Amino acid sequence: MNILDKIIADKRKEVALKKTIVPVSQLENTALFERETISLADALRSSKTGIIAEHKRRSPSKSVINQDLNVQDVASGYEDAGVSGMSVLTDGKYFGGSLEDLLFARASVKMPILRKEFIIDEYQLLEAKAYGADVILLIAAVLEKAQIKQLSEFAKNLKLDVLLEVHNEEELQKSIMPSLDMLGVNNRNLKTFEVSTDISKELSKKIPEDFVKVSESGISSVEAIKDLKNYGYQGFLIGENFMKTDDPGKSAKEFIRQLAQ
Numbered sequence: 001m002n003i004l005d006k007i008i009a010d011k012r013k014e015v016a017l018k019k020t021i022v023p024v025s026q027l028e029n030t031a032l033f034e035r036e037t038i039s040l041a042d043a044l045r046s047s048k049t050g051i052i053a054e055h056k057r058r059s060p061s062k063s064v065i066n067q068d069l070n071v072q073d074v075a076s077g078y079e080d081a082g083v084s085g086m087s088v089l090t091d092g093k094y095f096g097g098s099l100e101d102l103l104f105a106r107a108s109v110k111m112p113i114l115r116k117e118f119i120i121d122e123y124q125l126l127e128a129k130a131y132g133a134d135v136i137l138l139i140a141a142v143l144e145k146a147q148i149k150q151l152s153e154f155a156k157n158l159k160l161d162v163l164l165e166v167h168n169e170e171e172l173q174k175s176i177m178p179s180l181d182m183l184g185v186n187n188r189n190l191k192t193f194e195v196s197t198d199i200s201k202e203l204s205k206k207i208p209e210d211f212v213k214v215s216e217s218g219i220s221s222v223e224a225i226k227d228l229k230n231y232g233y234q235g236f237l238i239g240e241n242f243m244k245t246d247d248p249g250k251s252a253k254e255f256i257r258q259l260a261q
């Protein structure tokens, strides 16, 4: 069993339990459920930096990254730095995140927010909307084609943007469909945890032009971004590189200053 299989097995139990505690009607009756969402895909199309900065306390590959910060400060710092959007990990067991993190980030910033979660059920999309997300992530490695279609169409009906993540060509080919907004290539091999942007470069020519291309994970230099831009990437998801510092917003600001040079 690889790490993704373990996370998904736990997620199935978690979602089943949550459904017994918080009914759908309660999610649908929150104030944020009526909020007009902001498109991350549009922000990336019109942005110079394209950076999606992540709130990430810990991870299976790195253990603890930073547990000392509060999410409101991180979110405000990222917005002040001029990132195009923010990603908030909401998984508790493996990443130390929560839906409350998403709620606090939403209350702190106006920019588009991605709920970074292991989505397997429509219920989690209702949660995403109720807690203030604008975007959801679907991971092709853990979903059948029919599930990708069902979940992405459900998300679009909720006016949420959809970022579909792939790790290889097979996952890409099964996933291409009109209900997606962005196609993300994850540079982290989830079996070995090795990171290499080569996979983003390799898959770039196979991603149809209609989708915004996002390169995810293991990005720590402006040179890597300049290189990936040559392959058509407009979005760059960065977590650890900012979160390992005392002030992720300041670190993102300096990164963006160097990118502009």
Ligand SMILES: O=C(O)c1ccccc1NCC(=O)[C@H](O)[C@H](O)COP(=O)(O)O
Pocket: 003, 004, 054, 056, 059, 060, 061, 062, 186, 190, 216, 217, 218, 219, 237, 238, 239, 240, 241
């Ligand atoms: O980060 C991990 O170790 C990880 C392990 C298993 C599944 C997902 C994982 N990460 C989620 C992400 O997609 C990253 O947090 C995101 O792309 C940012 O990556 P990084 O810039 O390398 O922190």
